[in-house]
Amino acid sequence: MIKIEDLNVRIGQRNILTNINIEIEDGKWTCLVGPNGAGKTTLLKSLLGSQAYSGSIADSGVEVFKNHDRNVAFVPQHPQIPIGMSVSEYVMLGRSKRDGWGNESNKSRNLVADILQVTGLFGMQSQFVSQLSGGEMQRALIARALVQEPTLILLDEPTSALDLHHQIAVLNNIELLKESGVTIISTMHDITLAAMYAEKIVVMHQGKVLLNGTSDFVIHSPELKTAFENRINVFTLDSGRPVIVAKKDLSN
Amino acid sequence: MKILKSKGHESVLAPIWNWKITAFAAALLFFVGILAISFGPVSLGFTEIIKTLFGLPGGLTGQDRTLLIDLRLPRALLAALVGAALATSGAVYQTVFRNPLADPYLLGAAAGAGLGATIALTSAGANLYSLLPIFAFFGAILAVLVSFFISGKFFAEPNSLLLSGIAVGSFATAVQTYLQQRNSSSLRPVYSWILGELTVANWQVVTWSSIYILIALIILITVSKQLDGLMLTDEEAYSLGINPNKLRVIAVVAATLATATAVSASGLIGFVGIVVPHLVRGITHRVTNRGLLTIALVGASFLVLADLGARTLLSPAELPIGVITAFVGAPFFLVVLRKKRLVNQ
Amino acid sequence: MFKVKPALIKVVVATLAFSFLALNPTQAATAIPKRIISLSPSATEILYAIGAGNQVIAVDDLSNYPSTAPITKLSAFSPNVEAIMNYKPDLIILNADATKALEVKAALEKLKIKVFLERAPLDLKQAYLEITALGRATGKISGAQSVISDMKIKISAAIKKGKTSKKITFFHELDNTLYSATSDTFIGKVYQDFKLVNVADKAATADSAGYPQLQSEYVIKSNPKIVFLADAQYGESLETLSKRAGWSGIAAVKNKNVVSLPEDIPSRWGPRLVDFYEFIASSIAKVK
Numbered sequence: 001m002i003k004i005e006d007l008n009v010r011i012g013q014r015n016i017l018t019n020i021n022i023e024i025e026d027g028k029w030t031c032l033v034g035p036n037g038a039g040k041t042t043l044l045k046s047l048l049g050s051q052a053y054s055g056s057i058a059d060s061g062v063e064v065f066k067n068h069d070r071n072v073a074f075v076p077q078h079p080q081i082p083i084g085m086s087v088s089e090y091v092m093l094g095r096s097k098r099d100g101w102g103n104e105s106n107k108s109r110n111l112v113a114d115i116l117q118v119t120g121l122f123g124m125q126s127q128f129v130s131q132l133s134g135g136e137m138q139r140a141l142i143a144r145a146l147v148q149e150p151t152l153i154l155l156d157e158p159t160s161a162l163d164l165h166h167q168i169a170v171l172n173n174i175e176l177l178k179e180s181g182v183t184i185i186s187t188m189h190d191i192t193l194a195a196m197y198a199e200k201i202v203v204m205h206q207g208k209v210l211l212n213g214t215s216d217f218v219i220h221s222p223e224l225k226t227a228f229e230n231r232i233n234v235f236t237l238d239s240g241r242p243v244i245v246a247k248k249d250l251s252n
Numbered sequence: 253m254k255i256l257k258s259k260g261h262e263s264v265l266a267p268i269w270n271w272k273i274t275a276f277a278a279a280l281l282f283f284v285g286i287l288a289i290s291f292g293p294v295s296l297g298f299t300e301i302i303k304t305l306f307g308l309p310g311g312l313t314g315q316d317r318t319l320l321i322d323l324r325l326p327r328a329l330l331a332a333l334v335g336a337a338l339a340t341s342g343a344v345y346q347t348v349f350r351n352p353l354a355d356p357y358l359l360g361a362a363a364g365a366g367l368g369a370t371i372a373l374t375s376a377g378a379n380l381y382s383l384l385p386i387f388a389f390f391g392a393i394l395a396v397l398v399s400f401f402i403s404g405k406f407f408a409e410p411n412s413l414l415l416s417g418i419a420v421g422s423f424a425t426a427v428q429t430y431l432q433q434r435n436s437s438s439l440r441p442v443y444s445w446i447l448g449e450l451t452v453a454n455w456q457v458v459t460w461s462s463i464y465i466l467i468a469l470i471i472l473i474t475v476s477k478q479l480d481g482l483m484l485t486d487e488e489a490y491s492l493g494i495n496p497n498k499l500r501v502i503a504v505v506a507a508t509l510a511t512a513t514a515v516s517a518s519g520l521i522g523f524v525g526i527v528v529p530h531l532v533r534g535i536t537h538r539v540t541n542r543g544l545l546t547i548a549l550v551g552a553s554f555l556v557l558a559d560l561g562a563r564t565l566l567s568p569a570e571l572p573i574g575v576i577t578a579f580v581g582a583p584f585f586l587v588v589l590r591k592k593r594l595v596n597q
Numbered sequence: 598m599f600k601v602k603p604a605l606i607k608v609v610v611a612t613l614a615f616s617f618l619a620l621n622p623t624q625a626a627t628a629i630p631k632r633i634i635s636l637s638p639s640a641t642e643i644l645y646a647i648g649a650g651n652q653v654i655a656v657d658d659l660s661n662y663p664s665t666a667p668i669t670k671l672s673a674f675s676p677n678v679e680a681i682m683n684y685k686p687d688l689i690i691l692n693a694d695a696t697k698a699l700e701v702k703a704a705l706e707k708l709k710i711k712v713f714l715e716r717a718p719l720d721l722k723q724a725y726l727e728i729t730a731l732g733r734a735t736g737k738i739s740g741a742q743s744v745i746s747d748m749k750i751k752i753s754a755a756i757k758k759g760k761t762s763k764k765i766t767f768f769h770e771l772d773n774t775l776y777s778a779t780s781d782t783f784i785g786k787v788y789q790d791f792k793l794v795n796v797a798d799k800a801a802t803a804d805s806a807g808y809p810q811l812q813s814e815y816v817i818k819s820n821p822k823i824v825f826l827a828d829a830q831y832g833e834s835l836e837t838l839s840k841r842a843g844w845s846g847i848a849a850v851k852n853k854n855v856v857s858l859p860e861d862i863p864s865r866w867g868p869r870l871v872d873f874y875e876f877i878a879s880s881i882a883k884v885k
Contacts (some may be wrong), residue, residue, distance in 0.1 A: 102477025452700035568680030
């Protein structure tokens with residue numbers, strides 16, 4: 001379990017996160033939702049351990065800041081794309097946590113080959129990463145996270161740049177991680193998708209957490225509407241799946 | 253903890269780095285080195301050269317021996333050291349700044365060294381000529397430090413460091429030009445220093461420059477594997493176990509040390525720092541920094557060959573070595589730019 | 598401990614000293630170099646003038662005088678140690694202004710080749726000293742002395758001829774961007790011997806080596822009576838000067854006292870210095 005107590009993050013003169021107190025369960029998929037500027041990405045970076053904070057973030061009782069003993073995968077929204085690097089080389093980078101930098105074992109090479117198959121990238125293994133389409137790039141990022149065999153995976157807007165078909169494909173791939181007990185924390189603009197995949201949802205607004213609970217509970221809560229300034233509608237399909245859309249008329 | 257069960261088949265992925273390439277580069281350097289010391293205006297027998305090097309009887313004697321041991325050998329060694337230093341630090345800068353056009357001089361090091369050299373040559377009174385390498389060395393280091401100081405935001409935006417390097421470089425060049433104008437007798441020596449010269453290398457130069465350059469190279473090659481992490485965003489690198497800020501500082505400091513030493517020993521030799529890394533990456537189809545040792549070896553061979561050309565093409569005159577590296581480097585540079593456009597499509 | 602007679606000691610010491618001298622002759626009696634390479638155009642001229650010409654086996658690519666000198670591709674300013682060694686010389690006259698002159702000297706001496714480091718003289722007196730030194734290095738001391746006395750006689754004759762009670766200002770032009778030479782330079786001192794007034798002297802602090810760049814306005818204002826063109830070989834002449842804005846009003850241009858200096862002569866400080874002095878003397882005579 002990840003326990004966050006009295007978390008405050010200040011960058012420059014601005015308070016990005018204020019007084020956050022939540023618990024995130026292991027092995028489950030938790031999704032952070034909220035409008036732009038809510039602090040979702042900053043919370044993600046704090047959970048990674050690279051962002052300085054005051055307060056406490058304890059993963060299994062150990063403070064996370066600059067703690068390299070954990071095996072955490074981070075999938076950014078805008079990755080830095082290395083020039084001239086092949087897809088297989090790029091995905092192989094994920095093994096550096098387990099193997100150490102610069103050593104690739106045969107086991108690693110086999111695993112990378114398998115993951116490339118699973119994510120549909122095997123045929124492109126020699127292509128340059130810079131030549132991939134948006135969807136392929138996202139799959140490469142996921143593949144790299146998968147080969148890392150992490151205990152926690154943090155994803156920042158994993159589907160924003162993708163078309164519908166690829167969005168589902170990527171999220172299905174991530175879902176596979178749950179079989180191995182990996183804790184998944186993601187940020188997502190599309191709350192409908194969040195509801196489809198995440199077991200827990202955390203609603204954020206202007207640096208604070210408004211609500212933290214199961215998907216069903218949070219989707220139908222007034223806090224969700226408050227976070228988006230009442231500009232969303234929540235519908236439920238016959239199958240029971242919720243669909244969240246923005247209101248066309250913004251005059252509330 | 254497994255994500256997927258490995259199917260147990262032979263991996264069909266090509267290895268990320270083949271160490272046979274590095275071994276080949278080392279052998280190439282050795283071969284090129286022997287070639288370089290075998291040629292020159294004075295012809296020496298090849299077998300005699302080998303015998304002299306290995307201390308076997310029947311080697312060269314007298315003037316010929318002095319020529320080989322005290323002139324050609326230190327010069328070839330210096331070319332190898334400087335070539336390795338420039339190629340390696342160019343490759344490191346390209347990784348740290350995520351810019352394939354970066355070269356070892358871009359943080360103002362070249363201009364700083366030039367200013368240092370000019371101050372040594374134009375200071376009234378004392379004959380500071382013998383101290384020129386020291387002035388050039390500290391000029392380079394100071395320029396880079398000032399760039400860091402002005403930039404301040406290095407850790408957030410490496411490119412702001414590049415910009416302040418340009419500003420510092422321009423300023424240093426302006427001061428240098430002013431000093432030269434007021435002391436016209438320094439024009440010729442500064443100009444020839446700028447063109448880069450390995451002429452009359454001696455064992456003294458080789459000794460002190462090898463100490464600094466080898467220290468810097470050892471540091472860089474030790475961290476070379478982790479440098480790959482700098483090609484990703486800071487969070488990605490962090491998640492893979494790297495401290496990106498600390499690594500950047502170590503890399504830039506070591507690379508600057510190598511560059512400053514190279515410049516103070518041999519003047520400004522251009523293009524090696526850009527051409528050689530891309531040459532190695534192009535041939536091996538790998539951008540991993542595991543190739544840094546290979547880049548160092550190839551850089552050494554490159555400059556030894558260029559120096560051979562400098563000595564023999566217009567014999568008995570000497571072509572400045574900077575001219576040869578530019579001749580090879582400039583068209584090559586254009587090819588790299590074209591490739592970059594293609595790669596980013 | 599036994600007592601030794603002091604007189605005996607004196608005899609022994611004297612014998613040792615004498616035999617030492619006999620076996621190691623003084624500098625003056627060492628072997629005369631027979632395979633000299635001159636890497637300085639001025640030194641080349643001097644060597645031939647003092648009679649050491651037949652000891653010279655090669656001269657640098659700029660040593661075009663005398664025409665009988667064995668000119669090669671060796672560079673005076675970027676000496677190539679190996680190429681030099683190939684000629685198997687026993688003495689090198691090396692220009693102290695050459696690139697890495699000191700390192701080149703060290704390398705050559707390591708190869709057991711003697712090096713004479715020739716420094717460009719700052720004035721006439723130093724020039725005579727250099728000529729004497731060259732004479733000593735090549736075993737032509739008497740030749741050097743006669744060249745020097747010849748120069749002295751001819752130069753003072755030229756100075757006498759050029760003597761005039763008038764104050765004559767002049768401008769020595771190095772190139773068409775108006776670089777000049779002050780009286781701190783060797784060439785400036787030659788003009789000074791004639792009591793000519795150098796307009797560039799006002800800018801003496803601008804360049805430590807004595808070669809400041811003057812402003813066109815300033816040259817016009819100082820109104821020199823003679824202009825000496827060291828860039829005549831590059832196309833400058835009375836015509837081109839009169840075309841420059843404001844220059845047609847300068848006394849030197851109006852009275853056609855623009856003198857084109859012959860190539861090389863102003864930059865060589867050997868025996869042909871005499872020609873330069875005589876040239877200036879006749880130019881002064883033309884100034885009314």
